[in-house]
Amino acid sequence: MTERPWKRKYRWVLTTPELAKEDWSAFHDGLYIGRISRDQTSLKRGTFMWNGGCADWPTFQRVFPQTGRTIEAWEAAKAVEDWYDAGLARSGERPDFVAQRIGPLDADGLPRWLRA
Known part of the structure; x- marks a missing residue:
């Protein structure tokens, strides 16, 4: 197992706690920034897929790649956070x-629709 030289920066929550324990979504001050999940079905099953988000910020400057695969969950989470940080550096301060x-x-700083 790879040593984890990274500490999460943003808020991670289970995407659908009642359905999947290896499917996580990331948020920065309520903004959905990405997701990771373990592939259960393809020829690459067992790996973690990651995807960048930010649909609620249409002028966010996305960097590429904005999706990928890793062996470890923490590597996928780091990829989402690195992707977001790079886009944030390009985009500047988040508009009102x-x-x-x-x-x-x-109260947890997550959008209320997430708890509905």
């Missing part, structure tokens, strides 16, 4: 309208 698109946050 993004908070309106996200909507109200709960």
